[in-house]
Amino acid sequence: MKRSIKAPAKINLSLDVLHKREDGYHEVKMVMSQVDLADRLDLERREDGQIKVELSEGFLPVDHRNLAYQAASLLQKRYKNKLGVSIYIHKHIPVAAGLAGGSSDAAAVLKGLNELWELGLSTDTLADLGSEIGSDVSFCVYGGTALATGRGEIIKPLPSPPPCWVILAKPPIGVSTRDVYQSLNLDGSIREEYSDRIVRAIEYNDYPSICANLFNTLEEVTLPMYPEVRRIKERMKDSGVDAALMSGSGPTVFGLVKKESRLHRVYNALRGFCDQVYAVRLISDKEA
The missing domain is CATH 3.30.70.890 (GHMP kinase, C-terminal domain)
Incomplete structure (x- = not known):
């Protein structure tokens, strides 16, 4: 079984940093919107329980440091799933660019494996899981345009901005x-x-x-x-x-x-x- 899924980049139309929290994170309020520059992820189910990540660009980690790997590992451990996955990431979003490329890849893995492993999880559940991986992952699960608060994981969907x-x-x-x-x-x-x-x-x-x-x-x-x-x-x-x-x-x-x-x-x-x-x-x- 295979799935191919897009992972769009995001921009911040606003990013207000309000204060530093007791947990060490910063309290933010920001409006994010996805753009049609996207990575593409090909997922193939494995029966041996292994998680394998490959990338079209060779300078990124493919182990536990990779957010896509972390997403698959989190789902596997949380739901005691014995299946594995091969993930091939076609990189188009620039790396370390402020465009949430890694977070969007992780969100795509969560959504793709929800289907591939037949987990039946809701979008809200996937977003909650995403918040354990990174602050932007929850937004990337929902997509579109949204107001994000907390450390970025509390998402309120918004209408689309005027086209431009x-x-x-x-x-x-x-x-x-x-x-x-x-x-x-x-x-x-x-x-x-x-x-x-x-x-x-x-x-x-x-x-x-x-x-x-x-x-x-x-x-x-x-x-x-x-x-x-x-x-x-x-x-x-x-x-x-x-x-x-x-x-x-x-x-x-x-x-x-x-x-x-x-x-x-x-x-x-x-x-x-x-x-x-x-x-x-x-x-x-x-x-x-």
Whole structure:
């Protein structure tokens, strides 16, 4: 038995870091939306109980350090399943990019093995399991667009944002999410929560308001730490996007473009500046 499943990337339309929690995580409020840049995972059921992971890109771990492996192992142990799986990941999402590629792969494994191993688990149960693997996995299980709170695992689905193009640009560097959060200085001051504004803008289908309220607390750490990210954001704004923001902890920057006639100019301007550039669309809730 085999299954093939897509694992889409995500962007953060907002990322408010509220405070540090007693458990060591940070309390966040963020709006995430999937885009149609995706890895593809081929899953094949094994009768020998082994979990085997292969990747089209050879520089990622294929053992317990891989989130897709962790997802299969968690399901296997939690439900005392004697079946195994061979997982082949066709990588298209850049690695360590702030686009939740690994988390989306893990979510795809949870959903695919739920069918392949005939576990009969609900989406909510799969999302709860995903939260044990990583903070973004729960969102990736649900997909579409959502407000995420807690440490990112409490998910409230939202309508699809107004349709637009998304330009992604990733510089040739990796960013450690752990390091960025550890370097974040939350001085105890009350911060405005942009996520609520983005939620309202989505509910009113208000594209200009979405563009006006894109916000990411982590930019105040990543942009000074990695000047390449700041330069890409500035280049993106200069090339004519409607709005630009860093996704997650970076280093990928995305720009929103409503008019397709402007899309090619932005894309070409960035391609001369950065190797990894993608023109994609937001995934609607009907596609998720």
